[in-house]
Amino acid sequence: MYVVKSPLSDENLKTVSEALQGALADLVDLALVAKQIHWNVVGPRFRSVHLQLDEVVALARKHSDTVAERAAALGVSPDGRAATVAVGSGIGVTPEGWVDDSTAVSTMVDALGAVIARMRERVTSTEEPDPVSQDILIAITGDLEKQHWMFQAENG
Numbered sequence: 001m002y003v004v005k006s007p008l009s010d011e012n013l014k015t016v017s018e019a020l021q022g023a024l025a026d027l028v029d030l031a032l033v034a035k036q037i038h039w040n041v042v043g044p045r046f047r048s049v050h051l052q053l054d055e056v057v058a059l060a061r062k063h064s065d066t067v068a069e070r071a072a073a074l075g076v077s078p079d080g081r082a083a084t085v086a087v088g089s090g091i092g093v094t095p096e097g098w099v100d101d102s103t104a105v106s107t108m109v110d111a112l113g114a115v116i117a118r119m120r121e122r123v124t125s126t127e128e129p130d131p132v133s134q135d136i137l138i139a140i141t142g143d144l145e146k147q148h149w150m151f152q153a154e155n156g
């Protein structure tokens with residue numbers, strides 16, 4: 001069923017929809033991972049790590065909405081279902097149970113690093129097909145890289 005007509009050619013739309021759908025899976029999973037660690041972190045740095053993780057959750061949720069709605073605006077149905085996210089996310093395994101603060105921080109460094117690498121590929125792939133989507137992906141990558149810096153500094 002096609003309700004929304006895309007302004008892009010079929011070829012460009014395929015590239016851009018893959019980028020946006022991949023970004024959606026990564027961002028939904030990032031919000032879940034950050035909440036999991038937010039609830040399970042223990043240790044002397046509990047308070048600062050616990051609070052910073054909610055900044056990541058808020059950022060990931062906001063940006064997941066932006067990429068999903070950009071897909072919809074291009075006539076592509078966004079898929080944020082749990083099963084789709086589980087298959088599509090580029091984030092590795094999240095530790096089970098309580099997590100000490102250093103492990104919590106390194107888990108976030110790894111998760112953000114994985115998502116950022118994929119986001120930068122999407123920035124490149126969308127440059128010609130759709131600079132409007134690329135602009136969204138660039139802004140998201142900038143926010144993720146800021147968080148990546150801060151978590152790396154925590155374990156510095």
Ligand SMILES: [Fe+2]
Nearest residue numbers: 038039050054
């Ligand atoms: Fe909370």
